[in-house]
Amino acid sequence: MKITQAERDAVYKTIFNRRDVRAEFEATPIPDDVLKRILTAAHHAPSVGFMQPWDFVIVRSDETKQKLKQGFIQANREAEALFEGERKEQYRSLKLEGIQEAPIGICVTCDRTRTGPLVLGRTANLDMDLYSSVCAVQNLWLAARAENIGVGWVSIIHDHVLHQTLGIPEHIVPIAYLCLGYVSHFHDQPELEKRGWLKRQSLNSLIHEEQWQDKSHK
């Protein structure tokens, strides 16, 4: 099966127009069939030894979202304390989640025991299962964008809050808490770039031919 030019263009368009969404969520519900397509895309991510270590915990209730928001507030206070001076002020001005505004939250997890202790491809590096669940997150993020649905990853929250609030068993690792919803608009560049937090690095500064070269990353 060959990908046509128009299909290729659509893939790149989706990649370059995907954004992390925090403030632009609308209340419009996500239809079940759309959510199913997005989750199916996540479930078709690559995984080490075809382990498929992910689960998807869907959050819809205000009550659960409120508990998670409290977890964010706590972790965000801790984060804020780590920055100083102007950087602290800048950090405080950023909106870094849309937990309550987004109609749906999804916690993507990793079951490190899913197919037993011996997994093809995971023998030299045990973390490959975690990376596999991250691949599912990226598939989900891009599929959502193709459905014109925004996704925001909220990592400013402790794992124990996700475990407790969502009843996630102890041996399962929360990988990502994602907020999903239709949006008023997508930003044309990362908000952290727009707001002067950091710039996109030049691609050339990240490419090393044959051997690692010392390049300055600012």
Ligand SMILES: Cc1cc2c(cc1C)N(C[C@H](O)[C@H](O)[C@H](O)COP(=O)(O)O)c1[nH]c(=O)[nH]c(=O)c1N2
């Ligand atoms: C693992 C991980 C964790 C987080 C993020 C991303 C990833 C990959 N990002 C989003 C991040 O800030 C964003 O992707 C970059 O700023 C680039 O912007 P775009 O995603 O291109 O809009 C993110 N954003 C935010 O507002 N709060 C958060 O807690 C997090 N956490």
